[in-house]
Amino acid sequence: MSTAATVLAPGPLAGLRVVDCSSVLAGPFCTMLLADLGADVVKVEPPEGDATRGWGPPWVGHAEDGTRTAAYYLAVNRNKRSLRLDLHHEDGRVVLRRLLERGDVLVENFRAGGIERLGFGEATLAAINPRLVHLAIGGYGVGGPAADKPGYDFVVQAVGGLMSITGASDADGGAPTKVGVAISDVASGLFGAVAVLAALLGRARAADTDPDRPSGPDASDLPTNAGGERIDISLLGSTLALLVNQAQNAFVSGRSPGRRGNAHPNIVPYQAFATGDGTIAVAVGSERQWVRFCEAMRRPDLAADPRFATNGDRVDNRTVLVPILAEVLAADTSTAWLARLEAAEVPCGSINDLLAAFADPSAEALGMRVALDHPRLGRVDQVGIPFALSNHPASIRTAPPLLGEQSGEILVELGYDTAAIGRLRAAGTI
Numbered sequence: 001m002s003t004a005a006t007v008l009a010p011g012p013l014a015g016l017r018v019v020d021c022s023s024v025l026a027g028p029f030c031t032m033l034l035a036d037l038g039a040d041v042v043k044v045e046p047p048e049g050d051a052t053r054g055w056g057p058p059w060v061g062h063a064e065d066g067t068r069t070a071a072y073y074l075a076v077n078r079n080k081r082s083l084r085l086d087l088h089h090e091d092g093r094v095v096l097r098r099l100l101e102r103g104d105v106l107v108e109n110f111r112a113g114g115i116e117r118l119g120f121g122e123a124t125l126a127a128i129n130p131r132l133v134h135l136a137i138g139g140y141g142v143g144g145p146a147a148d149k150p151g152y153d154f155v156v157q158a159v160g161g162l163m164s165i166t167g168a169s170d171a172d173g174g175a176p177t178k179v180g181v182a183i184s185d186v187a188s189g190l191f192g193a194v195a196v197l198a199a200l201l202g203r204a205r206a207a208d209t210d211p212d213r214p215s216g217p218d219a220s221d222l223p224t225n226a227g228g229e230r231i232d233i234s235l236l237g238s239t240l241a242l243l244v245n246q247a248q249n250a251f252v253s254g255r256s257p258g259r260r261g262n263a264h265p266n267i268v269p270y271q272a273f274a275t276g277d278g279t280i281a282v283a284v285g286s287e288r289q290w291v292r293f294c295e296a297m298r299r300p301d302l303a304a305d306p307r308f309a310t311n312g313d314r315v316d317n318r319t320v321l322v323p324i325l326a327e328v329l330a331a332d333t334s335t336a337w338l339a340r341l342e343a344a345e346v347p348c349g350s351i352n353d354l355l356a357a358f359a360d361p362s363a364e365a366l367g368m369r370v371a372l373d374h375p376r377l378g379r380v381d382q383v384g385i386p387f388a389l390s391n392h393p394a395s396i397r398t399a400p401p402l403l404g405e406q407s408g409e410i411l412v413e414l415g416y417d418t419a420a421i422g423r424l425r426a427a428g429t430i
Contacts, residue, residue, distance in 0.1 A: 002370050010392065011037045017102060018039045021107065033190070034196065056071060074400045078372070086429050089428075093120075105135065125228075133196055135195065185235065187238040280349065302321075
């Protein structure tokens with residue numbers, strides 16, 4: 001386990017402000033990625049806070065002093081500042097307007113028409129800040145028959161076909177199964193972050209080529225009409241995009257693939273196998289690996305068998321081959337097989353639980369479990385950053401904030417004095 005360290009070099013998004021009006025997972029995951037890359041993310045929360053603050057147990061902190069927070073919330077809200085803001089108050093909407101005037105990106109996942117009902121439709125946003133990149137995350141897209149439906153990851157995994165290819169086959173007594181994490185939300189957050197970065201790059205390029213852009217030392221701070229953009233991301237579209245080769249298989253064959261449990265639809269053997277004392281994952285991805293695999297199993301006859309000569313042959317004859325392999329692998333322990341297969345350079349691995357996965361030496365070398373010190377919650381462990389930039393590294397700088405923890409400092413930055421902040425607190429606006 002590593003400890004979050006101070007990174008002297010600013011992240012590549014340093015100087016950008018993201019106004020995060022999203023909640024739960026897809027939007028907050030997107031904005032966390034932007035925050036890790038150096039953006040100043042202001043998390044605008046309703047008076048009761050992001051719903052995931054209450055999605056426990058497990059908890060960190062204590063209910064008695066108001067610090068109790070669900071682990072779910074902690075997973076996707078580091079490196080952010082929390083502004084508690086009631087947008088049903090006119091004064092709250094004025095605060096949001098000031099934020100947007102100074103912002104670069106708005107991320108929100110209101111129900112269809114929600115942001116318009118608050119008075120921040122596209123025309124208004126363009127008038128407030130013509131350079132604003134607006135990412136709107138929804139369940140089923142804009143304009144379709146389900147546009148008004150709320151987006152829930154579990155339902156979208158079902159509707160989007162992902163559950164139909166996940167889980168054991170009917171023959172093995174299985175049923176359609178969701179992925180073990182909210183993958184439709186996570187994918188939407190990832191696609192959203194990519195789209196935001198692309199829009200920011202497009203904005204910068206448009207500004208560079210705008211002949212009407214003012215010049216001079218302060219030109220970078222002046223708005224240009226060339227930069228604003230709306231981005232729409234849907235959980236359904238993101239889920240369908242994740243189907244990749246399975247979707248292509250269906251398009252080409254005209255048949256929807258079924259569930260194969262841990263088996264690969266296009267490669268054999270490429271699945272989990274029971275051993276004498278556990279289960280291991282084996283991934284034979286080339287013909288050379290197939291020969292080495294057979295030799296490691298002391299079954300060179302399988303490599304010579306014309307039924308299994310090529311991957312295509314093995315896919316066609318998987319119902320014959322897999323039981324043979326299963327019988328051989330069940331005759332020894334997982335440790336013995338992993339050692340033998342690794343020596344033969346056959347891709348394989350143990351099937352770890354989550355804590356074991358993060359304790360694996362390779363995961364530790366990547367710094368994928370990071371310890372943070374929170375001033376009120378104590379130590380908070382976090383999943384590390386999975387990418388490394390050589391010159392402008394991403395970093396984990398601050399722990400997930402308490403509800404409204406930075407409300408005062410953010411309002412000061414927006415020009416509010418002590419008396420005005422006090423009135424907003426007294427009215428329950430912040």
